[in-house]
Amino acid sequence: MAERLPPRTGEVIDREEELRFQFDGEDYLAFSGDTIASALAATGVRVFSRSFKYHRPRGLLCCAGHCPNCLVQVGEEPNVRACRRRVEAGMRVEPQNVTPTLKRDWLAPVMRALSPFMSVGFYYKTLYRPSWVWKLGEPLLRAATGLGKVSVPKIPSEGFDKQYLRGDVVVVGAGPAGMSATLSAAGQGASVLLLDENGQLGGHLRTTGDTQQRLPSLLEKVRAAGNIRVFTETTVTGWFDHSWLAAVRGHRLYKIRAGAVVLASGALERPLLFENNDLPGVMLGSAAQRLLRLHSVKPGQRAVVMTANDDGWEVAADLRAAGVEVVAMADERERAASSSARVDALSADVPVFWRHTVAAAHGGSAVQAATIVPLDGDGDTQAPRHRQDCDLLLVSVGWTPNTGLAYQAGVRFGFDEKRAELTARDMPENFAIAGRAAGTHLLEHELAEGALAGRSMAAAAGRGDAPAAAQWTQVQEEKAAEPARSAPWVSVAGAGKRFLCYCEDVTEKDLYTAVAEGYDSIELLKRYSTISMGPCQGKMCSMNAVHLCARANAASVDETGSTKSRPPLQPISLGALAGQNMEPVRVTPVHDWHLERGAKMMVAGLWLRPERYGDPAGEVRAVRERVGVIDVSTLGKYKLTGPSVPDILEKIYINRWRKLAVGRVRYGAMCNTEGIVMDDGVTARVGEQEWYMTTTSGGAGSVNEWMQWWMQSGWGEGVQLLNRTDDFAAVNLAGPQARALLQKLTGLQLGNDQFPYMHARSGAVAGVPCRLLRIGFTGELSYELHCPSSYGRHLWERLLAAGEQFGILPFGVEAQRVLRLEKGHLIIGQDTDALSNPIAAELSWAVKLDKEDFLGQRSLIRVTERGVRQRLVGFTVPGVSVAPEEGLQIVALGSNGKRPEIIGWVSSCRFSPTLNEVIGLCWLPSEIAETDGAEFNIWRDERPLAARVHHGAVYDPEGARLRS
């Protein structure tokens, strides 16, 4: 740790605890509290990564977790910012995008040679003709460029979570303005959340000026207040409607509801454009101060400081205090423009170049010299040029307020040309900006503005009174009188690579080329050149890009505008967004029994249902020949009461209900307003004013919402609708022996005369109060038993026990699908889609267009007038035993080698063990569907497969067994 300074006040490292870690295959030592970057810098490491496109060496630039230069791979985790991540013992850190090593990257000279041919968007222009060029070029481009490596099998699937937070006032940024806002809001009685992306509170109070003057008392007050919650290492990544903030801390995503927001996120130091401005050793002034003050690391030995404001002079003073030799200062301003108290002392023994700028950095893998040139009025260069040897070139020329979150909250910014600052307007009532994020730089002003913002936002959240408008005016006036921190934007002409965007290696020349090619609006420029689309999300390049674009178009910065800021402001791992894997499932009261019997379960909507217990064909045969039982507790179940139930049923269903007698059951189908089938099921009239409705398992929720909508907007008078889906278990007992079995468990009269087909009864079965519906989806004599959920398993087990002598089998969804297909019954959603009307879907028998009014009626009238082009119809596939897959297309074979034309599709298909034949339902053009026995072709495995239209059920078409 050769570059480590002696212990200093304010450092965040613990020198008592040494940690060993690896970087690029070599061992390094760090102190506890070191970041990966500070530990490496303390050992003299200059090169941290290779750049995205040209594989140029890159070193520390911002040291604030914003720029892409220190992105590293930590174990399996890619794109970790080395300047933010604290070292842990045994950490394995690797550089990214190196071919093959950081020190010797053979792609760097190749890319240097190729770079004249790789201007902005070159692949759009070259790699498209002939078409195979892209196939060849894309893998090469992908291999040569990029960031970290994601190892898919090793992606952690656990350890991510989410937390929901709420605060009257949420303060983003814990610098002086943020802490001041926090204290003032908390003083008004507001609950405050204070979030900061750094490991410690304090912001620039820790890295600039006299750190001990204000910081300790602010920290103590924040700590002492009871209504402040502090979150460090927490990055706010987005503002969403109604002050909903997203923030990330490690593997945790915070979702925060803010009453009001104070944005005190500080300012980002702006890089300067000059030749080789990306060389390791070229660093922002604030980055050097962070290394010095937080981690006691010397950023270099001999420094040139390039500045355009008084902050650069502070940087130079800090360097000298730490024993770094300042070999030259260059300031874009006239000496008279500086009000820094440091000027005299520094000028005494450092050569100072007023009205100069840096035109170039020189060196191989790190900076060795800088060329300093004078500026004329327009920022062009003139002789003489000064070449100054150095190993550190610090840039402090201006600040860009870190206001992405404000953009997202609807704040708009103008540009004050005189002060070269952004000015906010259209501020929402519950949003405030304070401190450097608002262009306020003097500490006393920051504290005053923060306090005002905190109080205002507490008031906006209903805590205390807002400050008088005059106080705001005073703060604004004081701020306006501060010396400017950002010089007018200059860029001296020069050769070589002048990087605008470090993330994606976009140069100044690239940008001018893009504008010349017509991408002259800032949003187009962004998309074409990819500036601001990399890991820094524009934090380093946006402001410079806007200035460049303005200059190229001879427009003002205000006219040029800026690109829209969208969440996330910082890259965020998909794991943090996904959080824990918490997929809810619903299980029936008989679920455990199914598992005990080794049922293969399947997901059906939110439900888990038995797909099969053993061989589905055996289950089918049990139902056809003896008796079977299926758990249908997943059905939607509704109780409707009141005098007007028939009225609403008439409107909701396409068929008639008014005259249904008490004790009868009827099948019904529902349509939406467009006349598309939504759901079906059976409904029983169980009393003069009480009805019991069932829906499909999948449609239970949507039917409820649908009916509630119509009932709550005018059709609800005289009707009560109660969702009983979870209250009742339901089982379907089906097969020729169903009656004999059931009779063993109930005193109800089950004879065909006493309890005929499509009737409903109530009574005890196995001692359990049940509602019995005699219906037949399976095509056999069958009873559907609904009982309170808590009795569900008891009833199920008693039925199976009583059925033992009849050879009963439980059957699953697969067997049920075969059984219903043998009867030609459709399943809504399986055999129909969002374009299926009931007339085309073999339900025209149920459509009663002469009813007074029902949902879908008007649309169906038009359907009948125009006829239907496609119909759902049954089919058989003679001579095969393997059912074609559902979803296969049906084709009309073209003659003379023409491609087959798609004319329909298979919606359901199974092998029927009862008939020993493949059967199914499909959609066909009406003219084919109308003819029983008509032949058509299913397109399977690139070949036609002959199938035949079959009208009616293939099994028991008269329905005699249902009624037996």
Added chain:
Amino acid sequence: MLILNCPNCGERNVSEFRNGGEYRPRPACPREKDDLQWAEYVYLRSNVSGVQKEWWYHRAGCGLWFLAERHTKTNEITATYRWRPAAASSEEERKADG
């Protein structure tokens, strides 16, 4: 995430609700509409840039369908209220009824 003020339950996160689209009263006598008028009701939406009256359903709450007035550009919600029969005979109803 929006906050909706459910007339029954008060302010809740929008994730508890389902949006039911803009408020379009169903014509009282659909059979009397010609194809064009009917298609307009079924398929066309005003898609306003401004305050829109729309349906919301408190799915993970009380089960109320209510109306909200929301600015489609700013997402500001200025009012939420229950449907009332009076609303059905409002100007919009007459307009939708042609």
